Amino acid sequence: MLSEQMTRKFSGWLPAVAVAVLVVGMSEVATAATPFPAWDGEPNTTRQGYAFTSRSLTPAADILRNPYQTPVATVTLGALNDGWQDPQVPWANSGVLSDGAWDIGKAGTITVTCKVAATPPATVYRIDFLVYAVAYKGLTAMPSFECPGLPASALTLTQATVATDPKFPGATWEGLKWIGYFDNVTTNTVSFVIKSPSNNMSVIDTYEVFTKVTGTGVINYDAWALEQGFVAGTAGRLDNPDNDGRINMLEYAFATNPRASDPGPMILSGTAITRRGAPFVKWSPVPYAVFARRDDYLTSGVTYLAQFSSDMKSWTTSTAAMTVLADDGVIQAMSVPFPAGPKQFFRVWVSVP
Ligand SMILES: [Ca+2]
Ligand SMILES: [Ca+2]
């Protein structure tokens, strides 16, 4: 006979695993100082680079590795544009390598649309990307970047000076690197848009797009944290910026919102998860505990241990068969039966690499 006394304790530990982020910096003749993603050249990746050596508004890629489709680049000129910057014209801002550049005016755009996989996926997947542009910083302004379908907060920008302009003291060519990713994607075509400000023009020298598809839709903690747009200093696994008692690594493990207080338990309606949240206990038809487990827990390395105790001192990891009650595409509601005993407590241990 089971007592209704129970507790749910949600604990986390950090394993002694260092998470290393490798950024490989290389330079290349065609596109000065391109910061390559660590995964460039791996299977399921593409690369398309534009140096803008002609005045074509639909330039062909100067560097191309995309087995799925020839990408389409479109230059749309905005107000007060000076158009293509010819290397033969004195004073033109023709680029770091003097091979041509586009002054796209105010609110001008350069869009690259490409396939990142041969066909739309049968199951959801994830698209990582790195976009790199070299733009002129003088009387013109830095462009912004938009990836339709992604909020700006999902993008990380790094800016570094590539070269100075000897003709104009103080003017520079700036390298702008944006990284981000889509998850739960069901399309194989993505657009990448660089845009000049509405009140100022930009000159774009080079534009490169790298993509990588991951077939399983795996999202590790660091990628998840990047997508959340955390305020600096609150993205750690043990941080709890929304003060709801659930640290970030558990928000990740249970797929709850790390920026909104949502301390309640998960709610199921039939086989649907109507609210994500903390584990809960059901007493009929037999006593069992239910907790959220990420669909990608195996490939993302997250460990969940369903543990029971009769005294809250000694805990035993359940080896009973678990049942999937529901799946919303990100998490599964896992059911684990209570062991026999007059009084049993339940907790979930979570480790996140
Ligand atoms: Ca150029
Ligand atoms: Ca929290």
Ligand SMILES: [Ca+2]
């Ligand atoms: Ca929360």
